[in-house]
Amino acid sequence: MTICTEAFIGLAREESKNLGMPDLPLAIIKHPIGGESLAVIHQRADDALAQVIRGLTGDAATRPAGAASSGAATANEHLTFANEDEALEAFHTRRLTDGLPVVLPTAERVQAMVAGSGRPASDVIAVVPPRWAEATVENIAINAVMAGCRPQYMPVLIAALQAAADPAFGLYSVQATTHPCAVLMLVSGPIAQELGLNFRHGAFGPGFRANASIGRAMRLVLVNVGGGIPGEGDQATHGSPAKFSYCVAENEAATPWEPFRVTRGFGKSDSTVTVFSGEGPHNINDHVCTSAETTLTVVADTMTTIVFLP
């Protein structure tokens, strides 16, 4: 039996359906809970009580209206359209894009993308919440085609998805939270240069195909496989530009420290991708400091602007 506020009905229904319990009883109360006074919380409890008792003892027929569903196409479906324009419009209408046009995933393009991975198309790489659907190499390749990737980008994308699907990362929360966070990928190692990932001016974009399309492919997988559709599986209240594409690389030739992957226990000749749940970048703007101490003061000053301690 789950208590749920009105704002979360869609997510609760989707999640219970995706986890095989579409008729899980919900007790629906007003939103929100956090920050409200004890008197309000007690009123919410009053409002939930009869529904909770009914959910625990009744026939579980407490399902309210408002179940959310993308109503989109199903997996492995071959979609045929009269022409490319019609196909593109259908992808938008079915919410299969990030809002921008995509490269249409024809069988030939997808085959080439799968080949770039060096793995069988049917390999399951991750199970992606909140839809809890399998991301096979082929699923990933389809979304990579749509994002504009080159086939040689596939190993980075697959490694990033494997990392994001690790339970320690908490991808369900990253996907479904009201917080505007996105999966930031940091590529470290020789592959960054080999793929043409930019790590100099404009490291966060735009303007560089590898960064832009790998990051975008991750987002499309999270939307199309994981169901991270804004307002449905993705409850981020304001969204974020970082959710379009968020892939950077380490400029290790210019850093005085060890490469990031080495600090994480990998070898210098290895290539790695690390995922992090981050908000959009916040600039630390400094044109005057000439020492580590003063630079750190600016960093600390900037950090205090993004922290709120009640």
Add this chain to the structure above:
Amino acid sequence: MSEIAVLSPLGINRVGSHPLAPRLRSLDGVTLGVLNNSKPNSLELQRRVVELLARQHPVAGSVTKQKPSAAIGAEGLDAYAKEVGAVITAISD
């Protein structure tokens, strides 16, 4: 332009169907579980519901299990299920 065939980018959910546990005939004598996700005010809400419920039904008591964070799944649920007769969870902010 000629007809074009493309592949769907969706994945397949292979989670099987999990039938709901049979509903209880009565809450009398039942030990209630409160599975809490540590969101602000959530525990107060759930405990108040149990408190109100206990005024109407002679429940045996309650056992609270609190996740350290809403971001991670609960552990030890099989053992928890043996401790309680029903569980009340909550999702919100």
